[in-house]
Amino acid sequence: xxxxxxxxxxxxxxxxxxxxxxxxxxxxxxxxxxxxxxxxxxxxxxxxxxxxxxxxxxxxxxxxxxxxxxxxxxxxxxxxxxxxxxxxxxxxxxxxxxxxxxxxxxxxxxxxxxxxxxxxxxxxxxxxxxxxxxxxxxxxxxxxxxxxxxxxxxxxxxxxxxxxxxxxxxxxxxxxxxxxxxxxxxxxxxxxxxxxxxxxxxxxxxxxxxxxxxxxxxxxxxxxxxxxxxxxxxxxxxxxxxxxxxxxxxxxxxxxxxxxxxxxxxxxxxxxxxxxxxxxxxxxxxxxxxxxxxxxxxxxxxxxxxxxxxxxxxxxxxxxxxxxxxxxxxxxxxxxxxxxxxxxxxxxxxxxxxxxxxxxxxxxxxxxxxxxxxxxxxxxxxxxxxxxxxxx
Amino acid sequence: xxxxxxxxxxxxxxxxxxxxxxxxxxxxxxxxxxxxxxxxxxxxxxxxxxxxxxxxxxxxxxxxxxxxxxxxxxxxxxxxxxxxxxxxxxxxxxxxxxxxxxxxxxxxxxxxxxxxxxxxxxxxxxxxxxxxxxxxxxxxxxxxxxxxxxxxxxxxxxxxxxxxxxxxxxxxxxxxxxxxxxxxxxxxxxxxxxxxxxxxxxxxxxxxxxxxxxxxxxxxxxxxxxxxxxxxxxxxxxxxxxxxxxxxxxxxxxxxxxxxxxxxxxxxxxxxxxxxxxxxxxxxxxxxxxxxxxxxxxxxxxxxxxxxxxxxxxxxxxxxxxxxxxxxxxxxxxxxxxxxxxxxxxxxxxxxxxxxxxxxxxxxxxxxxxxxxxxxxxxxxxxxxxxxxxxx
Numbered sequence: 001x002x003x004x005x006x007x008x009x010x011x012x013x014x015x016x017x018x019x020x021x022x023x024x025x026x027x028x029x030x031x032x033x034x035x036x037x038x039x040x041x042x043x044x045x046x047x048x049x050x051x052x053x054x055x056x057x058x059x060x061x062x063x064x065x066x067x068x069x070x071x072x073x074x075x076x077x078x079x080x081x082x083x084x085x086x087x088x089x090x091x092x093x094x095x096x097x098x099x100x101x102x103x104x105x106x107x108x109x110x111x112x113x114x115x116x117x118x119x120x121x122x123x124x125x126x127x128x129x130x131x132x133x134x135x136x137x138x139x140x141x142x143x144x145x146x147x148x149x150x151x152x153x154x155x156x157x158x159x160x161x162x163x164x165x166x167x168x169x170x171x172x173x174x175x176x177x178x179x180x181x182x183x184x185x186x187x188x189x190x191x192x193x194x195x196x197x198x199x200x201x202x203x204x205x206x207x208x209x210x211x212x213x214x215x216x217x218x219x220x221x222x223x224x225x226x227x228x229x230x231x232x233x234x235x236x237x238x239x240x241x242x243x244x245x246x247x248x249x250x251x252x253x254x255x256x257x258x259x260x261x262x263x264x265x266x267x268x269x270x271x272x273x274x275x276x277x278x279x280x281x282x283x284x285x286x287x288x289x290x291x292x293x294x295x296x297x298x299x300x301x302x303x304x305x306x307x308x309x310x311x312x313x314x315x316x317x318x319x320x321x322x323x324x325x326x327x328x329x330x331x332x333x334x335x336x337x338x339x340x341x342x343x344x345x346x347x348x349x350x351x352x353x354x355x356x357x358x359x360x361x362x363x364x365x366x367x368x369x370x371x372x373x374x375x376x377x378x379x380x381x382x383x384x385x386x387x388x389x390x391x392x
Numbered sequence: 393x394x395x396x397x398x399x400x401x402x403x404x405x406x407x408x409x410x411x412x413x414x415x416x417x418x419x420x421x422x423x424x425x426x427x428x429x430x431x432x433x434x435x436x437x438x439x440x441x442x443x444x445x446x447x448x449x450x451x452x453x454x455x456x457x458x459x460x461x462x463x464x465x466x467x468x469x470x471x472x473x474x475x476x477x478x479x480x481x482x483x484x485x486x487x488x489x490x491x492x493x494x495x496x497x498x499x500x501x502x503x504x505x506x507x508x509x510x511x512x513x514x515x516x517x518x519x520x521x522x523x524x525x526x527x528x529x530x531x532x533x534x535x536x537x538x539x540x541x542x543x544x545x546x547x548x549x550x551x552x553x554x555x556x557x558x559x560x561x562x563x564x565x566x567x568x569x570x571x572x573x574x575x576x577x578x579x580x581x582x583x584x585x586x587x588x589x590x591x592x593x594x595x596x597x598x599x600x601x602x603x604x605x606x607x608x609x610x611x612x613x614x615x616x617x618x619x620x621x622x623x624x625x626x627x628x629x630x631x632x633x634x635x636x637x638x639x640x641x642x643x644x645x646x647x648x649x650x651x652x653x654x655x656x657x658x659x660x661x662x663x664x665x666x667x668x669x670x671x672x673x674x675x676x677x678x679x680x681x682x683x684x685x686x687x688x689x690x691x692x693x694x695x696x697x698x699x700x701x702x703x704x705x706x707x708x709x710x711x712x713x714x715x716x717x718x719x720x721x722x723x724x725x726x727x728x729x730x731x732x733x734x735x736x737x738x739x740x741x742x743x744x745x746x747x748x749x750x751x752x753x754x755x756x757x758x759x760x761x762x763x764x765x766x767x768x769x770x771x772x773x774x775x776x777x778x779x780x781x782x783x784x
Contacts, residue, residue, distance in 0.1 A: 003573050004566075016594075028566055050598035120737065123715040131696050133613065137621070137630040140703040142611065144548025145537065152621050152628055152700045154611045155547050156536025162591045163551075166558045171736040173565035174396075174420055181395050186738045194717045194735030199554045200703065201732040202408075206442035207703045208720075208730035214703065219534065219546045221525065229529070229544050236544055238529040304523050308544045311532040311592065311599045311606065323515040325586045328600075338600035340593040343586030344563040345512065346578045 004029030007176070009084040011059065012075070012099075014041045016132070016158055017192065018088035018116045019055040020165030025084065025172060026058035027342040027351035033367060034059045035075065037066070038388035040360045049334050055165075056357035057339060062368070063361025063388040066097050070386035075099055077371050079107045084172050088116040090129050101187045111185040112175040114168050120191035130192045132158035139196035140203065144214040164195040225271035226250065229308055231283055232291040239282075240304035247271070249301045254285040324350065331356045364389035396421030399568070401476040403451065404467070404491075406433045408524070408550055409584065410480035410508045411447040412557030417476065417564060418450035419734040419743035425759055426451045427467065429458070430780035432752045441726045447557075448749035449731060454760070455753030455780035458489050462778040467491055469763050471499045476564050480508040483518050493579045503577040504567040506560050512583035522584045524550035531588035532595065536606040556587040617663035618642065621700055623675055624683040631674075632696035639663070641693045646677040716742065723748045756781035 007030040011022035019034070019041070026032040034041075034056060044052045064071035076099070079085065085104065087094055094100045094115070101113050115121055118130015136142050136154055146153030171188040179185060197204065203214050220228035224242045241247045247268075251260050259265050259281065264274045271278055286294060291307055298305035307313070314320055315338065327339045341350040364387050368378045381387040399422040403414035411426070411433070418424040426433075426448060436444045454470075456463035468491070471477065477496065479486055486492045486507070493505050507513055510522015528534050528546055538545030563580040571577060589596070595606050612620035616634045633639045639660075643652050651657050651673065656666045663670055678686060683699055690697035699705070706712055707730065719731045733742040756779050760770045773779040 003569050024562070047594055047598040048602055048604075050601060051594045054593040054597040119711060120715055122737075122740075123711045125691075125711040128691060129694075129696065131632060133619075133632060134630055134696060134698040137628075137700045138698045138706065138709070140701055140706045141547065141549060141551075142621070142630075142700050143628075143702045146545055146548075146610075147542075150539075151623075152611055153538055153545055154609075154613075154621075155533065156538075156606055156608060157533060157592060157595060159533075159551060159555075159591050163555065163558070166555070166562065167736055170416070170558065170562050170565065171738065173562065173569065174736065175738065176569060177395050177565065187740070189737035189740070190735065191715075193712070194715065194737075197706070197712065197717055197732045198735045199551050200549060200706070201446040202439055202443045203549060203703050204707065204718075204730055204732055205446045206439040207707065208728065209442055209726055210440055211704070212440075214548055216548060217546075218538075219544055221546075227525075229534070229546075231543075236529075236535075238526055238534075240523060240525060299517075299520060302521075304521065304526060306526040306530045308529045308534050309532055310535045311595050312603070314530065314532045314589070314592070315596065315599065317530070319511060319515045319517040320585070320589065323512055323583075323586065325589055326596075334601055336600065338596055340589045340596055343582065343590045344559055344566065345514075345581035345586075346563065346567065348514075348579070348581070 002029050005031065007031065007084065008082045009033070009086065010035060010075070010078050010082040011086050013086045013088035013116060015043045015088060016051065016055060016161035017164040018086050018168070019052075020162055021114070021116070021168035021172070022059060022086050023055050023057060024165065024169040024342055027353070029351075030084075032059040033078065033363070034061045034358065035078075036061055036063050036360050038063050038360065038385070053331055053334055053337055053357045054339065057353055058355055059358055060363040060367060061358035061361060062364045065385055065388070068384065068386040070381060070384065072098055074368065074371070074381070074387065076107055079104055079111060082108065082111060083176070084112045084114065086114045086116070086168060091115065091117050091121050091126050105185065109184060110179060112172055112179065112188065113185060114171060114188040114190065116164055116168055116190045118191060119193050121189045132161045132192060135160045135192040135196045138193060140200050141196065144203065144216060146216050147218045148216045160192050160196045163199065164190055164192050167195055220275070223272070224268060225275045226278055226282055228279070230279070230286055232286040232289050232294050235291040236308035237291050237295055238305055238308060239298065242304065244268075246303045249303055253297050253301050253303070254282065256281065256285055327353045329353065329356055333359065359390060361387070361389040365392065394421050397423065399423065399476065400474045401425070401478065402427060402467070402470050402474040403478050405478045405480035405508060407435045407480060408443065408447060408553035409556040410478050410560070411444075412554055413506070413508070413560035413564070414451060414478050415447050415449060416557065416561040416734055419745070421743075422476075424451040425470065425755070426453045426750065427470075428453055428455050428752050430455050430752065430777070445723055445726055445729055445749045446731065449745055450747055451750055452755040452759060453750035453753060454756045457777055457780070460776065460778040462773060462776065464490055466760065466763070466773070466779065468499055471496055471503060474500065474503060475568070476504045476506065478506045478508070478560060482521050483507065483509050483513050497577065501576055502571060504564055504571065504580065505577060506563060506580040506582065508556055508560055508582045510583060511585050513581045524553045524584060527552045527584040527588045530585060532592050533588065536595065536608060538608050539610045540608045552584050552588045555591065556582055556584050559587055612667070615664070616660060617667045618670055618674055620671070622671070622678055624678040624681050624686050627683040628700035629683050629687055630698055630700060631690065634696065636660075638695045641695050645689050645693050645695070646674065648673065648677055719745045721745065721748050725751065751782060753779070753781040757784065
């Protein structure tokens with residue numbers, strides 16, 4: 001039994017960040033039990049089930065209605081034998097259920113108790129519910145993303161949620177190592193807002209030094225030119241000629257040698273100042289060329305660049321296919337489904353995907369039996385609505 | 393001595409992802425030595441030094457010119473006593489220096505050897521250099537970000553780099569736990585592209601199920617309305633009325649009760665279909681109101697929302713200030729500088745920031761002396777250019 005197979009995780013979280021944290025630990029080999037309301041995690045219906053399926057694999061599932069005191073009793077029994085608990089209720093909700101940290105610590109002083117929230121367990125906004133998009137608004141990234149003359153733009157996926165899940169998993173492994181010395185668990189407090197701020201740290205450091213704010217520049221980096229997305233005959237691609245060598249190689253590749261003698265484009269700063277004209281000239285040269293041809297040329301010449309792919313094209317990319325990061329499985333309810341492995345290749349292997357995301361309460365009976373509940377008690381819990389399970 | 397204080401990390405990485413990984417470990421208490429070329433990490437000049445300062449604190453610094461075989465010898469000596477090595481050269485470069493994984497494993501079979509690259513150590517693109525913005529283009533996020541009728545948009549900060557650093561730190565802690573059982577180190581292979589794909593996993597799962605591609609919708613979530621950024625009298629704010637209850641509360645708050653009886657806005661789908669008209673009506677109501685007033689109203693009413701802040705305003709936010717996630721220090725070269733703590737609060741404390749990012753080679757002499765080099769040898773290494781240090 002590997003070190004992770006001995007680790008028991010009680011995943012009481014929902015939506016995206018907490019489940020992703022639990023899934024990372026499950027992928028590493030931990031025994032993760034998802035505790036789910038009989039109505040199901042409210043993210044189950046989103047994207048046709050894709051959200052839930054993407055972040056809950058490799059887990060078992062017990063369904064409990066925590067409004068029922070008997071269900072709370074089941075959670076307390078699970079706490080006794082768990083190493084880790086993850087929850088993402090609005091701060092205060094676990095306390096009101098009698099499952100807050102102080103209660104949990106009395107039950108199991110070795111428990112690593114992780115709470116994920118929008119703003120953290122402290123501070124003026126701590127009791128507000130958290131949303132990835134609100135953290136995007138408040139951390140500064142929305143005002144760094146988009147066009148200088150346009151409105152703020154949302155990152156088109158909930159990456160702060162994913163990051164908060166990663167910080168939680170990191171906190172758990174850190175706490176497991178520290179517990180070996182101390183013998184004690186920890187209270188871990190992760191927030192979407194703190195996560196986003198840590199990713200803004202270079203821009204925050206600059207502002208604190210100079211008062212300078214980032215410039216929104218569409219697909220470009222404001223400091224370099226040409227360094228942005230361009231349109232070719234059949235699609236977009238990114239070209240990043242951030243150095244003199246790349247600029248000269250690009251002009252040669254596109255048959256635009258005359259630009260290297262054009263005073264409007266003599267230095268990077270000139271090219272930044274005349275970005276619009278330069279973009280037009282480069283897009284003229286690209287208008288008759290296929291994107292993949294240009295990308296192949298960039299790669300041969302060592303110029304940073306790549307195609308701008310849609311999600312479907314990503315799955316067709318030969319590198320992505322051969323890298324082994326994708327896993328295709330048959331989900332019992334959703335059908336064929338592509339999963340992305342946890343992208344930590346250790347000695348050549350990424351963690352295995354053994355089971356798809358569970359159905360609500362699919363393991364309720366077994367988990368209760370493992371806890372020592374007799375058949376009669378289990379049926380009573382199911383009948384009273386404290387627990388739920390699919391028809392057996 | 394805590395468990396992390398015994399962990400020695402050789403951070404041979406540069407730019408953003410690798411240094412961030414090393415910094416996370418340094419923040420946890422590990423002894424991290426940054427190995428830096430005498431000319432300095434090429435990210436040192438960016439953003440006036442802010443990039444480097446944000447991801448290299450709590451480290452010591454030895455400067456070595458790895459083109460010099462004596463410098464390579466120093467690294468091999470450091471490998472003997474290190475637990476972890478992090479490098480982010482283009483795949484193959486460490487091998488050409490005689491410092492690749494096979495060589496390292498012979499020197500120290502317990503070493504956890506982490507490589508970070510654009511595409512990973514395997515697959516058709518493995519030898520291409522990696523850039524955050526290229527991974528953004530190729531993972532699909534650029535085509536999910538921006539406006540439906542506009543070009544792809546870059547996320548205005550290098551978040552994939554940050555994520556790759558976090559996966560590296562997670563891989564290191566995982567490997568440390570596994571090493572306790574196995575007695576052996578690991579070869580860890582992290583890439584920007586895999587990191588980005590893992591964050592795209594919900595959208596990849598959906599595409600694989602249904603062929604559906606994400607819709608670019610500016611600051612909005614396409615599925616809900618009103619759920620986007622709006623303009624108030626003095627700035628932008630996000631309002632996310634994703635449920636009927638939020639919608640009714642919003643109309644009441646803004647004095648727009650007549651909209652709840654307007655057939656164009658009867659259901660969420662109606663409001664999505666008539667987003668443009670609805671946006672106009674809401675912005676009319678907001679035109680005379682101050683942003684912070686509206687945000688306070690949203691919070692009182694329990695409606696998801698928040699201000700769209702710039703990086704400077706973020707630092708003035710009362711919650712951010714009171715949460716304790718910021719650390720103000722005096723950097724010896726850069727002056728006053730705000731750092732973001734590693735956002736893992738454990739038992740109420742985030743990891744301490746003890747020392748600012750080091751100067752190039754500031755600890756060269758001491759690190760060499762600790763390795764057993766005599767004063768004469770150290771001077772010879774400095775004179776030959778194998779090592780570098782500021783004037784003593």
